Amino acid sequence: MNRFFVGSLLLLLNLIVWTPAMAADANAQPVGMVTGSKTGTYIQFGNNIAEIAKTVGLDILVKDSRGSIDNIRRMNSKENAALGIVQSDVLGFLSRSESSEMRQLAGRLRLIFPFYNEEVHLFANKSIQSFGDLQGKRVVVGEEGSGNWLTAINLLQLTGVKPGELLQIAPLPGVTAVLKGEADAMFYVAGKPVSLFTK
Template sequence: MKRSLIVGLLALTSWFNLSPILAEESDARQLGMVTGSKTGTYIQFGNDIAGIAKSVGLDILVKDSQGSIDNIKRINSKENATFGIVQSDVLGFLSRSENPEMRQVASRLRLIFPFYNEEVHLFANKSIQSVNDLSGKRVVVGEQGSGTWLTATNLLQLTGAKPAELLNLPPLQGVTAVLKNEADAMFYVAGKPVSLFTKVGNLITKPEFASMLSNVHFVPLDDPRLLKEYQPAKIGQADYEWLPGEVATIAVKAVLMSFDFSGKQNPYFVRRCQQLATLGQAIRSNISQLRQTGHPKWKEVNLDDKVGVWQLDGCSRSAKGGGKEVDLTRQLEKMLLNFHRWPRPETPAA
Protein backbone atom coordinates (compact mmCIF):
# COMPACT_ATOMS: atom_id res chain seq x y z
CA MET A 1 0.00 0.00 0.00
CA LYS A 2 2.81 2.40 0.91
CA ARG A 3 4.46 1.97 -2.49
CA SER A 4 1.17 2.76 -4.27
CA LEU A 5 0.76 5.95 -2.25
CA ILE A 6 4.34 7.02 -2.93
CA VAL A 7 3.91 6.53 -6.67
CA GLY A 8 0.76 8.64 -6.63
CA LEU A 9 2.30 11.41 -4.55
CA LEU A 10 5.48 11.59 -6.62
CA ALA A 11 3.39 12.09 -9.73
CA LEU A 12 2.09 15.33 -8.20
CA THR A 13 5.30 16.91 -6.93
CA SER A 14 6.99 18.02 -10.14
CA TRP A 15 4.67 20.97 -10.71
CA PHE A 16 4.81 22.48 -7.18
CA ASN A 17 7.62 24.86 -8.05
CA LEU A 18 5.94 27.98 -9.39
CA SER A 19 4.18 30.91 -7.79
CA PRO A 20 1.40 33.27 -8.88
CA ILE A 21 4.00 36.03 -8.76
CA LEU A 22 5.03 34.78 -12.22
CA ALA A 23 1.56 35.14 -13.72
CA GLU A 24 1.43 37.29 -16.84
CA GLU A 25 0.88 40.94 -15.95
CA SER A 26 -1.27 41.38 -19.06
CA ASP A 27 -3.83 39.01 -17.52
CA ALA A 28 -4.08 40.94 -14.26
CA ARG A 29 -7.34 42.73 -15.12
CA GLN A 30 -9.15 39.44 -15.66
CA LEU A 31 -9.45 36.87 -12.88
CA GLY A 32 -9.16 33.25 -13.92
CA MET A 33 -11.24 30.89 -11.78
CA VAL A 34 -10.55 27.14 -11.88
CA THR A 35 -13.47 24.86 -11.00
CA GLY A 36 -14.22 21.25 -11.97
CA SER A 37 -15.67 19.14 -14.76
CA LYS A 38 -17.84 20.77 -17.43
CA THR A 39 -20.94 19.04 -16.05
CA GLY A 40 -20.22 19.30 -12.34
CA THR A 41 -21.39 21.54 -9.51
CA TYR A 42 -18.11 23.44 -9.16
CA ILE A 43 -18.30 25.00 -12.62
CA GLN A 44 -21.96 25.93 -12.10
CA PHE A 45 -20.97 27.73 -8.89
CA GLY A 46 -18.23 29.44 -10.87
CA ASN A 47 -20.68 30.73 -13.45
CA ASP A 48 -22.99 31.98 -10.69
CA ILE A 49 -20.08 33.86 -9.10
CA ALA A 50 -18.99 35.32 -12.43
CA GLY A 51 -22.50 36.68 -12.92
CA ILE A 52 -22.62 38.63 -9.67
CA ALA A 53 -18.97 39.71 -10.04
CA LYS A 54 -19.76 41.31 -13.39
CA SER A 55 -22.23 43.62 -11.65
CA VAL A 56 -19.36 45.12 -9.60
CA GLY A 57 -16.97 45.47 -12.52
CA LEU A 58 -14.98 42.24 -12.18
CA ASP A 59 -14.25 40.13 -15.24
CA ILE A 60 -14.00 36.47 -14.22
CA LEU A 61 -13.00 33.77 -16.68
CA VAL A 62 -14.48 30.48 -15.42
CA LYS A 63 -12.36 27.47 -16.40
CA ASP A 64 -13.13 23.77 -16.17
CA SER A 65 -10.53 21.48 -14.62
CA GLN A 66 -9.76 17.95 -13.51
CA GLY A 67 -10.51 18.74 -9.86
CA SER A 68 -8.88 19.91 -6.65
CA ILE A 69 -5.30 18.79 -7.32
CA ASP A 70 -5.39 20.25 -10.83
CA ASN A 71 -6.73 23.53 -9.44
CA ILE A 72 -3.90 23.86 -6.92
CA LYS A 73 -1.40 23.10 -9.67
CA ARG A 74 -2.81 25.82 -11.93
CA ILE A 75 -3.08 28.44 -9.19
CA ASN A 76 0.64 27.89 -8.58
CA SER A 77 1.64 28.31 -12.22
CA LYS A 78 1.99 31.05 -14.85
CA GLU A 79 -1.61 30.50 -15.90
CA ASN A 80 -4.15 33.20 -15.07
CA ALA A 81 -5.79 31.19 -12.29
CA THR A 82 -6.27 33.55 -9.36
CA PHE A 83 -8.70 31.48 -7.31
CA GLY A 84 -10.83 28.37 -7.49
CA ILE A 85 -12.97 25.74 -5.81
CA VAL A 86 -11.38 22.72 -4.14
CA GLN A 87 -12.17 20.07 -1.56
CA SER A 88 -11.23 21.37 1.88
CA ASP A 89 -9.06 18.34 2.68
CA VAL A 90 -6.56 19.23 -0.04
CA LEU A 91 -4.83 21.46 2.53
CA GLY A 92 -4.16 18.65 5.00
CA PHE A 93 -3.12 16.40 2.12
CA LEU A 94 -0.43 18.89 1.04
CA SER A 95 0.60 19.83 4.59
CA ARG A 96 1.46 16.21 5.45
CA SER A 97 3.53 15.66 2.33
CA GLU A 98 7.17 14.63 2.68
CA ASN A 99 7.91 17.03 -0.19
CA PRO A 100 8.88 20.49 1.17
CA GLU A 101 7.61 22.27 -1.95
CA MET A 102 4.14 20.81 -1.44
CA ARG A 103 4.16 21.89 2.21
CA GLN A 104 5.22 25.38 1.12
CA VAL A 105 2.32 25.53 -1.32
CA ALA A 106 -0.06 24.54 1.50
CA SER A 107 1.20 27.39 3.66
CA ARG A 108 0.27 29.90 0.94
CA LEU A 109 -3.35 28.82 0.46
CA ARG A 110 -6.19 30.82 1.98
CA LEU A 111 -9.93 30.28 2.47
CA ILE A 112 -12.18 32.85 0.80
CA PHE A 113 -15.52 31.21 1.64
CA PRO A 114 -16.80 27.74 2.59
CA PHE A 115 -19.51 26.33 0.35
CA TYR A 116 -21.33 23.00 0.75
CA ASN A 117 -20.69 19.53 2.11
CA GLU A 118 -19.80 16.45 0.08
CA GLU A 119 -20.33 13.28 2.10
CA VAL A 120 -17.73 10.51 2.32
CA HIS A 121 -19.29 7.13 1.51
CA LEU A 122 -17.29 4.09 2.64
CA PHE A 123 -19.19 1.24 0.98
CA ALA A 124 -17.99 -2.20 2.08
CA ASN A 125 -18.83 -5.77 2.87
CA LYS A 126 -20.07 -6.29 6.41
CA SER A 127 -16.79 -7.74 7.65
CA ILE A 128 -15.52 -4.15 7.56
CA GLN A 129 -16.91 -2.48 10.69
CA SER A 130 -14.53 0.49 10.99
CA VAL A 131 -11.88 2.26 8.95
CA ASN A 132 -9.23 0.36 10.93
CA ASP A 133 -10.55 -2.89 9.44
CA LEU A 134 -9.28 -1.75 6.03
CA SER A 135 -5.75 -2.85 6.93
CA GLY A 136 -4.77 -5.84 4.84
CA LYS A 137 -7.84 -5.47 2.57
CA ARG A 138 -8.51 -4.55 -1.07
CA VAL A 139 -9.79 -0.98 -1.14
CA VAL A 140 -11.07 1.07 -4.09
CA VAL A 141 -9.77 4.64 -3.70
CA GLY A 142 -10.96 6.17 -6.97
CA GLU A 143 -9.02 7.26 -10.01
CA GLN A 144 -5.63 8.80 -9.27
CA GLY A 145 -5.85 12.57 -8.84
CA SER A 146 -9.63 12.57 -8.35
CA GLY A 147 -11.33 14.11 -5.34
CA THR A 148 -12.21 10.66 -4.00
CA TRP A 149 -8.59 9.54 -4.38
CA LEU A 150 -7.42 12.63 -2.50
CA THR A 151 -9.85 12.06 0.39
CA ALA A 152 -9.21 8.32 0.58
CA THR A 153 -5.45 8.92 0.70
CA ASN A 154 -5.94 11.54 3.39
CA LEU A 155 -8.17 9.32 5.55
CA LEU A 156 -5.81 6.36 5.35
CA GLN A 157 -2.92 8.58 6.42
CA LEU A 158 -4.90 10.13 9.28
CA THR A 159 -6.01 6.78 10.70
CA GLY A 160 -2.94 4.71 9.89
CA ALA A 161 -4.99 2.01 8.12
CA LYS A 162 -2.83 0.07 5.65
CA PRO A 163 -4.77 -1.78 2.93
CA ALA A 164 -2.99 -4.60 1.14
CA GLU A 165 -4.09 -3.28 -2.25
CA LEU A 166 -5.34 0.09 -3.50
CA LEU A 167 -7.56 -0.11 -6.58
CA ASN A 168 -7.88 2.93 -8.85
CA LEU A 169 -11.38 2.31 -10.20
CA PRO A 170 -14.15 4.77 -11.15
CA PRO A 171 -17.34 4.69 -9.03
CA LEU A 172 -19.46 2.24 -11.05
CA GLN A 173 -16.67 -0.33 -11.31
CA GLY A 174 -15.87 0.20 -7.63
CA VAL A 175 -19.41 -0.59 -6.47
CA THR A 176 -19.53 -3.62 -8.75
CA ALA A 177 -16.20 -4.87 -7.40
CA VAL A 178 -17.46 -4.68 -3.79
CA LEU A 179 -20.74 -6.42 -4.65
CA LYS A 180 -18.88 -9.24 -6.44
CA ASN A 181 -16.36 -9.53 -3.59
CA GLU A 182 -13.51 -8.50 -5.89
CA ALA A 183 -12.84 -5.63 -3.48
CA ASP A 184 -13.55 -5.35 0.24
CA ALA A 185 -14.46 -1.66 0.35
CA MET A 186 -14.62 1.51 -1.70
CA PHE A 187 -14.46 5.23 -0.98
CA TYR A 188 -16.67 7.67 -2.85
CA VAL A 189 -17.03 11.39 -2.14
CA ALA A 190 -20.18 13.10 -3.39
CA GLY A 191 -23.16 15.03 -2.10
CA LYS A 192 -25.92 12.72 -0.90
CA PRO A 193 -28.03 11.16 -2.20
CA VAL A 194 -25.72 9.61 -4.78
CA SER A 195 -27.69 8.09 -7.65
CA LEU A 196 -25.34 5.12 -7.86
CA PHE A 197 -25.97 4.12 -4.24
CA THR A 198 -29.69 4.82 -4.54
CA LYS A 199 -29.83 2.23 -7.32
CA VAL A 200 -28.01 -0.35 -5.19
CA GLY A 201 -31.37 -0.81 -3.45
CA ASN A 202 -32.83 -2.15 -6.70
CA LEU A 203 -30.82 -5.34 -6.24
CA ILE A 204 -33.41 -6.61 -3.78
CA THR A 205 -35.91 -6.99 -6.63
CA LYS A 206 -33.73 -9.63 -8.33
CA PRO A 207 -33.33 -12.95 -6.45
CA GLU A 208 -29.90 -13.55 -7.99
CA PHE A 209 -28.63 -10.21 -6.62
CA ALA A 210 -30.54 -9.90 -3.33
CA SER A 211 -27.87 -11.77 -1.36
CA MET A 212 -25.28 -9.25 -2.55
CA LEU A 213 -27.28 -6.41 -1.00
CA SER A 214 -27.58 -8.23 2.32
CA ASN A 215 -23.78 -8.45 2.56
CA VAL A 216 -22.92 -4.74 2.13
CA HIS A 217 -23.33 -1.56 4.15
CA PHE A 218 -21.85 1.89 4.76
CA VAL A 219 -19.05 1.84 7.32
CA PRO A 220 -19.39 4.40 10.14
CA LEU A 221 -16.74 7.14 10.01
CA ASP A 222 -16.76 8.54 13.53
CA ASP A 223 -13.09 8.43 14.50
CA PRO A 224 -12.31 11.66 16.45
CA ARG A 225 -9.04 12.03 14.52
CA LEU A 226 -11.03 12.73 11.36
CA LEU A 227 -12.97 15.66 12.80
CA LYS A 228 -9.92 17.92 12.81
CA GLU A 229 -10.23 18.27 9.04
CA TYR A 230 -13.76 17.06 8.27
CA GLN A 231 -17.32 17.91 9.22
CA PRO A 232 -19.52 15.33 11.01
CA ALA A 233 -22.39 14.10 8.84
CA LYS A 234 -25.06 11.40 8.62
CA ILE A 235 -26.31 9.00 5.96
CA GLY A 236 -29.74 7.47 6.47
CA GLN A 237 -32.95 6.10 4.99
CA ALA A 238 -33.94 9.55 3.76
CA ASP A 239 -30.93 9.32 1.45
CA TYR A 240 -30.96 5.59 0.64
CA GLU A 241 -34.17 3.65 1.33
CA TRP A 242 -32.37 0.31 1.55
CA LEU A 243 -30.43 1.34 4.66
CA PRO A 244 -31.77 -0.12 7.93
CA GLY A 245 -30.83 2.99 9.92
CA GLU A 246 -28.63 6.04 10.27
CA VAL A 247 -24.86 5.86 9.77
CA ALA A 248 -22.34 8.39 11.06
CA THR A 249 -19.93 9.66 8.44
CA ILE A 250 -17.92 12.75 7.62
CA ALA A 251 -18.14 15.38 4.93
CA VAL A 252 -15.51 17.28 3.05
CA LYS A 253 -16.49 20.84 2.28
CA ALA A 254 -16.19 22.44 -1.12
CA VAL A 255 -14.39 25.75 -0.54
CA LEU A 256 -13.53 28.86 -2.51
CA MET A 257 -9.82 29.54 -2.07
CA SER A 258 -6.88 31.49 -3.42
CA PHE A 259 -3.19 32.09 -3.06
CA ASP A 260 -2.33 34.54 -0.26
CA PHE A 261 -1.95 37.87 -2.05
CA SER A 262 -1.83 39.95 1.15
CA GLY A 263 1.80 39.31 2.02
CA LYS A 264 3.63 41.44 -0.56
CA GLN A 265 3.22 45.00 -1.77
CA ASN A 266 4.27 44.71 -5.42
CA PRO A 267 1.70 46.06 -7.95
CA TYR A 268 0.52 42.62 -9.09
CA PHE A 269 -0.21 41.36 -5.57
CA VAL A 270 -1.89 44.64 -4.59
CA ARG A 271 -4.18 44.50 -7.62
CA ARG A 272 -5.13 40.89 -7.01
CA CYS A 273 -5.80 41.61 -3.35
CA GLN A 274 -8.07 44.53 -4.25
CA GLN A 275 -9.94 42.38 -6.78
CA LEU A 276 -10.49 39.63 -4.20
CA ALA A 277 -11.74 42.23 -1.71
CA THR A 278 -14.33 43.37 -4.25
CA LEU A 279 -15.25 39.77 -5.02
CA GLY A 280 -15.66 38.86 -1.35
CA GLN A 281 -18.00 41.78 -0.77
CA ALA A 282 -20.00 40.97 -3.93
CA ILE A 283 -20.58 37.36 -2.88
CA ARG A 284 -21.56 38.32 0.66
CA SER A 285 -23.89 41.10 -0.51
CA ASN A 286 -25.59 38.86 -3.07
CA ILE A 287 -25.80 35.59 -1.14
CA SER A 288 -29.61 35.80 -0.97
CA GLN A 289 -29.82 36.20 -4.74
CA LEU A 290 -27.44 33.28 -5.26
CA ARG A 291 -29.62 31.09 -3.04
CA GLN A 292 -32.72 32.04 -5.02
CA THR A 293 -31.44 31.93 -8.60
CA GLY A 294 -28.15 30.01 -8.51
CA HIS A 295 -27.36 26.31 -8.18
CA PRO A 296 -29.57 24.59 -5.53
CA LYS A 297 -26.49 23.88 -3.39
CA TRP A 298 -26.22 27.63 -2.62
CA LYS A 299 -29.07 27.07 -0.16
CA GLU A 300 -26.65 25.03 2.00
CA VAL A 301 -23.92 27.68 2.06
CA ASN A 302 -22.99 29.45 5.30
CA LEU A 303 -20.25 31.94 4.48
CA ASP A 304 -19.09 32.05 8.11
CA ASP A 305 -18.61 28.31 8.69
CA LYS A 306 -15.26 27.28 10.16
CA VAL A 307 -13.29 24.86 8.01
CA GLY A 308 -10.67 22.77 9.79
CA VAL A 309 -7.12 24.03 9.47
CA TRP A 310 -7.72 26.66 6.79
CA GLN A 311 -6.53 30.23 7.38
CA LEU A 312 -8.94 32.96 6.29
CA ASP A 313 -8.00 35.04 3.28
CA GLY A 314 -7.15 38.59 4.34
CA CYS A 315 -7.89 40.14 0.95
CA SER A 316 -11.42 38.87 0.30
CA ARG A 317 -12.39 39.42 3.95
CA SER A 318 -11.12 43.03 4.04
CA ALA A 319 -14.37 44.43 2.65
CA LYS A 320 -16.67 42.40 4.90
CA GLY A 321 -17.91 45.54 6.61
CA GLY A 322 -19.20 46.95 3.34
CA GLY A 323 -18.35 49.78 0.97
CA LYS A 324 -14.66 50.48 0.32
CA GLU A 325 -13.51 49.92 3.87
CA VAL A 326 -9.86 48.85 3.93
CA ASP A 327 -8.62 46.18 6.28
CA LEU A 328 -6.95 47.84 9.27
CA THR A 329 -4.42 45.04 9.73
CA ARG A 330 -3.13 45.40 6.17
CA GLN A 331 -2.85 49.18 6.55
CA LEU A 332 -0.84 48.82 9.73
CA GLU A 333 1.42 46.16 8.24
CA LYS A 334 2.08 48.34 5.21
CA MET A 335 2.98 51.34 7.35
CA LEU A 336 5.24 49.31 9.64
CA LEU A 337 7.04 47.61 6.76
CA ASN A 338 7.69 50.81 4.82
CA PHE A 339 10.57 52.87 6.17
CA HIS A 340 9.80 56.55 6.56
CA ARG A 341 12.05 59.21 8.05
CA TRP A 342 10.03 61.74 9.97
CA PRO A 343 11.29 65.33 9.85
CA ARG A 344 12.91 66.61 13.01
CA PRO A 345 10.85 69.26 14.77
CA GLU A 346 12.32 72.68 14.22
CA THR A 347 14.05 74.25 17.20
CA PRO A 348 12.77 77.76 17.83
CA ALA A 349 15.36 80.44 17.28
CA ALA A 350 16.90 81.80 20.44
Protein backbone atom coordinates in the same frame (compact mmCIF):
# COMPACT_ATOMS: atom_id res chain seq x y z
CA MET B 1 -29.33 -2.42 -1.88
CA ASN B 2 -29.18 -5.00 0.90
CA ARG B 3 -25.78 -6.22 -0.26
CA PHE B 4 -24.20 -2.82 0.24
CA PHE B 5 -24.01 -0.04 2.80
CA VAL B 6 -22.95 3.57 2.73
CA GLY B 7 -21.32 4.98 5.85
CA SER B 8 -20.36 8.58 6.52
CA LEU B 9 -17.04 8.87 8.31
CA LEU B 10 -16.34 12.56 8.95
CA LEU B 11 -17.05 16.11 7.88
CA LEU B 12 -14.75 18.20 5.69
CA LEU B 13 -14.94 21.80 4.56
CA ASN B 14 -14.64 22.94 0.95
CA LEU B 15 -13.08 26.27 0.23
CA ILE B 16 -12.25 28.46 -2.68
CA VAL B 17 -8.75 29.92 -2.78
CA TRP B 18 -7.15 32.84 -4.58
CA THR B 19 -3.70 33.75 -5.82
CA PRO B 20 -2.36 37.28 -6.31
CA ALA B 21 -2.25 36.53 -10.07
CA MET B 22 -5.98 37.23 -10.17
CA ALA B 23 -5.51 40.97 -9.81
CA ALA B 24 -3.18 41.17 -12.80
CA ASP B 25 -5.29 38.92 -15.03
CA ALA B 26 -8.74 40.34 -14.23
CA ASN B 27 -8.55 43.20 -16.77
CA ALA B 28 -6.80 41.27 -19.55
CA GLN B 29 -8.92 38.13 -19.91
CA PRO B 30 -11.57 36.07 -18.12
CA VAL B 31 -10.38 34.89 -14.70
CA GLY B 32 -9.78 31.14 -14.80
CA MET B 33 -11.35 28.97 -12.08
CA VAL B 34 -10.36 25.31 -11.70
CA THR B 35 -13.09 23.19 -10.13
CA GLY B 36 -13.57 19.42 -10.43
CA SER B 37 -14.82 16.70 -12.76
CA LYS B 38 -17.26 17.57 -15.54
CA THR B 39 -20.06 15.70 -13.77
CA GLY B 40 -19.34 16.74 -10.17
CA THR B 41 -20.62 19.30 -7.70
CA TYR B 42 -17.53 21.53 -7.81
CA ILE B 43 -17.91 22.45 -11.47
CA GLN B 44 -21.58 23.29 -10.89
CA PHE B 45 -20.54 25.57 -8.01
CA GLY B 46 -18.02 27.18 -10.35
CA ASN B 47 -20.69 27.75 -13.00
CA ASN B 48 -23.01 29.29 -10.39
CA ILE B 49 -20.25 31.63 -9.19
CA ALA B 50 -19.47 32.62 -12.79
CA GLU B 51 -23.12 33.51 -13.40
CA ILE B 52 -23.26 35.70 -10.29
CA ALA B 53 -19.90 37.31 -11.13
CA LYS B 54 -21.23 38.34 -14.56
CA THR B 55 -23.83 40.52 -12.86
CA VAL B 56 -21.03 42.70 -11.45
CA GLY B 57 -18.94 42.69 -14.63
CA LEU B 58 -16.44 39.95 -13.75
CA ASP B 59 -15.92 37.28 -16.40
CA ILE B 60 -14.91 33.88 -14.96
CA LEU B 61 -13.80 30.99 -17.16
CA VAL B 62 -14.80 27.76 -15.37
CA LYS B 63 -12.46 24.82 -16.01
CA ASP B 64 -12.85 21.16 -15.10
CA SER B 65 -10.02 19.42 -13.26
CA ARG B 66 -8.91 16.22 -11.54
CA GLY B 67 -9.62 17.67 -8.09
CA SER B 68 -8.08 19.59 -5.21
CA ILE B 69 -4.40 18.70 -5.68
CA ASP B 70 -4.64 19.32 -9.41
CA ASN B 71 -6.30 22.67 -8.67
CA ILE B 72 -3.52 23.74 -6.30
CA ARG B 73 -0.85 22.83 -8.85
CA ARG B 74 -2.66 24.65 -11.65
CA MET B 75 -3.20 27.79 -9.55
CA ASN B 76 0.55 27.84 -8.93
CA SER B 77 1.40 27.42 -12.62
CA LYS B 78 1.38 29.89 -15.52
CA GLU B 79 -2.10 28.70 -16.51
CA ASN B 80 -4.98 31.16 -16.24
CA ALA B 81 -6.23 29.59 -13.00
CA ALA B 82 -6.40 32.35 -10.40
CA LEU B 83 -9.34 30.73 -8.58
CA GLY B 84 -9.91 27.17 -7.45
CA ILE B 85 -12.11 24.98 -5.31
CA VAL B 86 -10.13 22.94 -2.77
CA GLN B 87 -10.98 20.62 0.10
CA SER B 88 -9.78 22.13 3.37
CA ASP B 89 -8.09 18.91 4.52
CA VAL B 90 -6.03 18.86 1.31
CA LEU B 91 -4.89 22.46 1.81
CA GLY B 92 -4.12 21.71 5.46
CA PHE B 93 -2.17 18.57 4.56
CA LEU B 94 -0.02 20.46 2.05
CA SER B 95 0.57 23.28 4.56
CA ARG B 96 2.00 20.73 7.02
CA SER B 97 3.84 18.66 4.43
CA GLU B 98 7.47 17.65 4.95
CA SER B 99 8.08 18.85 1.39
CA SER B 100 9.07 22.53 1.28
CA GLU B 101 7.73 22.68 -2.30
CA MET B 102 4.27 21.55 -1.14
CA ARG B 103 4.32 24.05 1.76
CA GLN B 104 5.24 26.85 -0.67
CA LEU B 105 2.40 25.87 -3.03
CA ALA B 106 -0.11 26.03 -0.18
CA GLY B 107 1.42 29.22 1.22
CA ARG B 108 0.77 31.18 -1.98
CA LEU B 109 -2.99 30.59 -1.74
CA ARG B 110 -5.62 32.63 0.10
CA LEU B 111 -9.03 31.59 1.35
CA ILE B 112 -11.92 33.62 -0.02
CA PHE B 113 -14.75 31.79 1.72
CA PRO B 114 -15.89 28.31 2.77
CA PHE B 115 -18.69 26.66 0.79
CA TYR B 116 -20.19 23.82 2.77
CA ASN B 117 -19.39 20.76 4.84
CA GLU B 118 -18.67 17.53 3.02
CA GLU B 119 -18.61 13.99 4.30
CA VAL B 120 -16.39 11.04 3.60
CA HIS B 121 -18.64 8.20 2.49
CA LEU B 122 -17.63 4.56 2.43
CA PHE B 123 -19.64 2.58 -0.11
CA ALA B 124 -18.97 -1.11 0.43
CA ASN B 125 -20.26 -4.62 0.11
CA LYS B 126 -22.05 -6.03 3.14
CA SER B 127 -18.97 -7.84 4.48
CA ILE B 128 -17.42 -4.45 5.34
CA GLN B 129 -18.98 -3.45 8.66
CA SER B 130 -16.19 -1.29 10.10
CA PHE B 131 -13.20 0.69 8.90
CA GLY B 132 -10.88 -2.10 10.05
CA ASP B 133 -12.63 -4.51 7.69
CA LEU B 134 -10.86 -2.75 4.81
CA GLN B 135 -7.64 -4.53 5.83
CA GLY B 136 -6.44 -6.64 2.89
CA LYS B 137 -9.40 -5.65 0.69
CA ARG B 138 -9.68 -4.01 -2.74
CA VAL B 139 -10.50 -0.35 -2.09
CA VAL B 140 -11.31 2.43 -4.56
CA VAL B 141 -9.59 5.63 -3.39
CA GLY B 142 -10.27 7.93 -6.36
CA GLU B 143 -8.03 9.25 -9.08
CA GLU B 144 -4.50 10.20 -8.07
CA GLY B 145 -4.29 13.95 -7.55
CA SER B 146 -7.88 14.33 -6.43
CA GLY B 147 -8.93 15.48 -2.97
CA ASN B 148 -10.85 12.22 -2.65
CA TRP B 149 -7.62 10.27 -3.20
CA LEU B 150 -5.64 12.28 -0.64
CA THR B 151 -8.39 12.07 2.00
CA ALA B 152 -8.69 8.30 1.53
CA ILE B 153 -4.91 7.77 1.72
CA ASN B 154 -4.67 9.97 4.83
CA LEU B 155 -7.48 8.10 6.61
CA LEU B 156 -5.91 4.74 5.82
CA GLN B 157 -2.48 5.90 7.05
CA LEU B 158 -3.89 7.48 10.22
CA THR B 159 -5.77 4.31 11.14
CA GLY B 160 -3.02 1.88 10.10
CA VAL B 161 -5.46 -0.01 7.87
CA LYS B 162 -3.71 -1.55 4.86
CA PRO B 163 -5.95 -2.62 1.98
CA GLY B 164 -4.68 -5.37 -0.28
CA GLU B 165 -5.14 -3.21 -3.36
CA LEU B 166 -5.76 0.51 -3.88
CA LEU B 167 -7.80 1.16 -7.02
CA GLN B 168 -7.16 4.68 -8.33
CA ILE B 169 -10.24 5.18 -10.48
CA ALA B 170 -12.96 7.81 -10.86
CA PRO B 171 -16.16 7.71 -8.77
CA LEU B 172 -18.62 6.26 -11.30
CA PRO B 173 -16.36 3.36 -12.35
CA GLY B 174 -15.63 2.90 -8.63
CA VAL B 175 -19.30 2.37 -7.78
CA THR B 176 -19.59 -0.03 -10.72
CA ALA B 177 -16.54 -1.97 -9.50
CA VAL B 178 -18.09 -2.40 -6.02
CA LEU B 179 -21.46 -3.44 -7.47
CA LYS B 180 -19.79 -5.99 -9.77
CA GLY B 181 -17.62 -7.40 -6.99
CA GLU B 182 -14.41 -6.12 -8.60
CA ALA B 183 -13.78 -3.93 -5.52
CA ASP B 184 -14.83 -4.37 -1.90
CA ALA B 185 -15.29 -0.71 -0.98
CA MET B 186 -14.91 2.84 -2.20
CA PHE B 187 -14.23 6.21 -0.59
CA TYR B 188 -16.20 9.19 -1.86
CA VAL B 189 -16.00 12.75 -0.53
CA ALA B 190 -19.22 14.68 -1.15
CA GLY B 191 -21.96 16.68 0.48
CA LYS B 192 -25.44 15.21 0.91
CA PRO B 193 -27.41 14.20 -1.01
CA VAL B 194 -25.00 11.93 -2.88
CA SER B 195 -26.73 11.19 -6.17
CA LEU B 196 -23.87 8.92 -7.26
CA PHE B 197 -25.13 6.15 -4.95
CA THR B 198 -28.74 6.34 -6.12
CA LYS B 199 -28.16 6.09 -9.89
